[in-house]
Structure formats: structure tokens, C-alpha cells
Amino acid sequence: MGVSRLNLKTILKALKLNESTISMILGALVIVVVGVLVINYFKGREAGTTLPTGVTTERDTTLPRTHTVAAGETLWSISERYYNSGYNWVDIAEENNLANAGLIEEGQALSIPDVPAKTVTVSGGEVAGEVSEGSISGSTYEVVKGDSLWNISVRAYGDGYRWVEVAKENKLANPNIIHAGNILILPR
Numbered sequence: 001m002g003v004s005r006l007n008l009k010t011i012l013k014a015l016k017l018n019e020s021t022i023s024m025i026l027g028a029l030v031i032v033v034v035g036v037l038v039i040n041y042f043k044g045r046e047a048g049t050t051l052p053t054g055v056t057t058e059r060d061t062t063l064p065r066t067h068t069v070a071a072g073e074t075l076w077s078i079s080e081r082y083y084n085s086g087y088n089w090v091d092i093a094e095e096n097n098l099a100n101a102g103l104i105e106e107g108q109a110l111s112i113p114d115v116p117a118k119t120v121t122v123s124g125g126e127v128a129g130e131v132s133e134g135s136i137s138g139s140t141y142e143v144v145k146g147d148s149l150w151n152i153s154v155r156a157y158g159d160g161y162r163w164v165e166v167a168k169e170n171k172l173a174n175p176n177i178i179h180a181g182n183i184l185i186l187p188r
Contacts, residue, residue, distance in 0.1 A: 069108045075101050078110065087118040136186065143182040149175050156186050 015022070067078055075089035075098075082088070093101040095113040104110070136156040143152075149163035156162075167175035169187045178184070 065112050067110045067112050069104050069106055069110060071106045073104070073106075075104060078112070082112050083115075083117040085117045085119060087120065088115065091115045091118075139186055139188055141184045141186055143178050143180055143184060145180045147178065147180075149178065152184065152186075 067082070069078070075092050076086040079088040079092055080086045089101065091113050092110060095111050098104070134155065135158075136152065141152060141156065149166050150160040153163040153166055154160045156166075163175065165187050166184060169185050172178070
């Protein structure tokens with residue numbers, strides 16, 4: 001009995017002396033495990049969405065035709081398959097008289113219309129409702145319908161952020177409200 005007690009005491013003393021080393025090893029082990037979990041989590045997210053089985057990404061060129069919805073497909077993905085543009089999902093929805101375009105079911109037959117592929121174009125044109133009558137050079141300005149302090153500042157100073165100066169100079173209680181016919185003082 002005395003021998004086993006002695007061995008237990010020496011083991012506990014040895015552990016107590018190496019407590020900091022044991023803590024450091026356990027801490028490093030926790031860091032490694034957390035690192036592996038984080039890496040696996042992000043690897044799974046990078047994979048992205050996978051195409052359902054049997055779905056190809058090749059563009060079918062013979063339109064119109066009928067498409068049978070596979071699991072996981074959306075009108076956008078179907079549109080990308082046939083038109084190389086997801087924006088034609090609207091045409092597919094209209095062709096099939098879908099009340100809710102977000103609800104299509106696996107096995108549902110959809111008619112794919114023969115329409116040109118839609119593309120997104122960005123024009124540098126004017127924004128509707130903006131007044132762009134040229135620059136303002138005077139020290140006063142009469143507001144016309146559709147004006148805003150921003151537009152006036154752009155035309156008067158070439159800098160829309162100076163609308164604050166115009167609002168302060170004219171002691172406007174609410175700079176969002178200006179009316180056609182108001183005369184504004186433009187600080188120069």
C-alpha cells in the first residue's frame with residue numbers, strides 16, 4: 001500500500017512541475033483543431049453551388065423547345081442554359097404564364113420561347129427628372145420644377161456637395177424642400 005501511494009505522489013509532483021508545459025501543449029492542440037475546422041468550413045463554401053445531376057452547362061440553340069425542370073434549378077439557371085443570360089427568365093415565366101416565378105417544381109415542363117438573349121447595358125444618359133440646362137454663373141438662381149440643391153450646386157459650382165453652402169446662405173429650414181419660383185442666393 002505504501003509503494004502505490006508513493007508512486008501516485010511522485011506522478012502528481014511531476015505533473016505539477018510540468019503544468020505549464022502541459023497547458024501549452026493542450027493550448028496548441030486546441031488551436032490546431034480550430035484551424036482545421038475553419039479551413040474545412042471555408043473550403044466547403046468555396047465550392048459554391050453544384051449543378052444538379054444530369055444538368056449540363058452547354059447552350060441549347062434549337063428554340064423554341066420544352067425543358068423539364070431538374071432538382072435545384074431556377075428560372076435564372078434555365079435561362080442561362082438556353083440564352084447564356086439569366087435575364088431571360090422573365091420571358092420563360094411569361095411564356096408559361098407562371099403566377100409566381102419563384103415556384104417551379106422538379107419535373108415541371110416549361111416552354112422555352114425563341115427570343116433574343118437579353119444583356120445588361122449601362123448608358124451614360126441623363127437621369128429622368130434631372131434638370132441639366134447648363135451652368136449657372138450668376139449670384140442668384142430661380143428654382144424651376146425638377147431642381148434640387150444638388151443639381152443646382154453641380155451646375156453652379158461643378159460640385160454637388162456644395163449644396164450645404166447654398167442651404168445655409170438661404171437659411172433653408174428643410175433643404176429637401178424647394179419650390180419652383182424660389183430665388184436662391186448662390187455664394188461665390
